[in-house]
Amino acid sequence: xxxxxxxxxxxxxxxxxxxxxxxxxxxxxxxxxxxxxxxxxxxxxxxxxxxxxxxxxxxxxxxxxxxxxxxxxxxxxxxxxxxxxxxxxxxxxxxxxxxxxxxxxxxxxxxxxxxxxxxxxxxxxxxxxxxxxxxxxxxxxxxxxxxxxxxxxxxxxxxxxxxxxxxxxxxxxxxxxxxxxxxxxxxxxxxxxxxxxxxxxxxxxxxxxxxxxxxxxxxxxxxxxxxxxxxxxxxxxxxxxxxxxxxxxxxxxxxxxxxxxxxxxxxxxxxxxxxxxx
Amino acid sequence: xxxxxxxxxxxxxxxxxxxxxxxxxxxxxxxxxxxxxxxxxxxxxxxxxxxxxxxxxxxxxxxxxxxxxxxxxxxxxxxxxxxxxxxxxxxxxxxxxxxxxxxxxx
Numbered sequence: 194x195x196x197x198x199x200x201x202x203x204x205x206x207x208x209x210x211x212x213x214x215x216x217x218x219x220x221x222x223x224x225x226x227x228x229x230x231x232x233x234x235x236x237x238x239x240x241x242x243x244x245x246x247x248x249x250x251x252x253x254x255x256x257x258x259x260x261x262x263x264x265x266x267x268x269x270x271x272x273x274x275x276x277x278x279x280x281x282x283x284x285x286x287x288x289x290x291x292x293x294x295x296x297x298x299x300x301x302x303x304x305x306x307x308x309x310x311x312x313x314x315x316x317x318x319x320x321x322x323x324x325x326x327x328x329x330x331x332x333x334x335x336x337x338x339x340x341x342x343x344x345x346x347x348x349x350x351x352x353x354x355x356x357x358x359x360x361x362x363x364x365x366x367x368x369x370x371x372x373x374x375x376x377x378x379x380x381x382x383x384x385x386x387x388x389x390x391x392x393x394x395x396x397x398x399x400x401x402x403x404x405x406x407x408x409x410x411x412x413x414x415x416x417x418x419x420x421x422x423x424x425x426x427x428x429x430x431x432x433x434x435x436x437x438x439x440x441x442x443x444x445x446x447x448x449x450x451x452x453x454x455x456x457x458x459x460x461x462x463x464x465x466x467x468x469x470x471x
Numbered sequence: 472x473x474x475x476x477x478x479x480x481x482x483x484x485x486x487x488x489x490x491x492x493x494x495x496x497x498x499x500x501x502x503x504x505x506x507x508x509x510x511x512x513x514x515x516x517x518x519x520x521x522x523x524x525x526x527x528x529x530x531x532x533x534x535x536x537x538x539x540x541x542x543x544x545x546x547x548x549x550x551x552x553x554x555x556x557x558x559x560x561x562x563x564x565x566x567x568x569x570x571x572x573x574x575x576x577x
Contacts, residue, residue, distance in 0.1 A: 270527075273520075274518050274519075275518055275519040275520045276517065276519065276520025276521070276522075276523045276524040276527075277519075277520055277523075279523050279526070279527060279549050279552070281552055281553075284552070286523070286548065286549060286552060288520065288523060288545045288548075290545075291519050291520045291523075291545065293519075
């Protein structure tokens with residue numbers, strides 16, 4: 194089984210476009226699972242036709258302090274890197290939005306005064322698009338601050354009988370992006386040939402490079418003037434694996450929620466080359 | 472009585488810092504003799520929860536009053552638990568802030 198993450202620094206460069214094209218094309222030969230890791234704003238499902246076959250709430254740990262047992266020793270407060278527990282003389286304050294949830298407090302409490310609570314933070318959905326396409330996404334509840342527990346839940350629900358898993362990463366180069374690309378075999382960095390695209394590509398590459406994952410660049414909306422990206426590519430020795438030409442018609446269809454895998458005829462072969470080279 | 476003031480520097484002439492949890496220094500002033508102690512705020516480098524940690528810090532130093540620009544919601548509830556009086560919207564130098572506060576208490 195191969196795992197490919199599709200990431201970018203800048204938002205709106207075409208991660209979802211590339212993820213969907215890759216999924217649709219790969220499914221001609223392989224069993225594929227597409228995982229939309231952009232839990233703050235998932236959108237792959239807009240382009241796919243199927244309905245969820247299962248939906249579940251995602252809960253994350255939070256400490257429930259049993260004040261009858263608590264000796265107010267402050268060990269939980271000391272271990273918490275995010276200061277989400279405040280031990281007073283006769284009470285313990287908990288700040289749920291600061292909790293990361295590492296369970297450190299549960300581990301160090303000498304009195305067994307901490308119980309495991311569950312707090313709902315969002316939903317995870319399962320789809321079966323076709324015989325060869327599994328699809329999952331998760332979506333955060335309004336008001337939640339942390340995407341990582343949802344991405345973690347998505348990664349716990351990978352299919353065993355597929356040949357290829359594609360992670361559509363959230364934009365940026367922060368914790369959720371790291372969680373989405375981490376443990377994949379290859380990262381596709383999608384960019385556009387603009388100074389903005391290059392700037393954020395550099396940041397995204399610095400993260401992927403540090404994680405030690407091989408990567409290739411996809412230049413989206415290419416109109417021939419892509420020297421700033423190809424210069425960076427040869428300087429850093431990351432291959433440009435695909436160029437997607439700018440097309441108003443493709444963009445118009447996309448804006449209506451339609452993606453056509455055969456719109457650009459020569460992409461198919463290159464996509465299979467990418468998959469087979471991993 | 473001890474008064475904590477968030478500050479951009481380590482002296483009474485430094486400006487009051489506009490934020491509580493992530494300010495550079497706390498100046499702890501004793502209102503009886505105006506002696507003061509500057510404390511460098513470990514919260515500037517914290518991963519998160521600098522507000523509640525700062526509340527803990529000034530409570531550990533027996534401060535009864537906090538003078539600052541603004542206080543976040545988490546810090547607010549922690550300060551309330553510690554029964555620390557909070558005055559926000561404060562600006563100018565640390566000394567001016569303390570003098571003005573003491574003036575209102577007369």
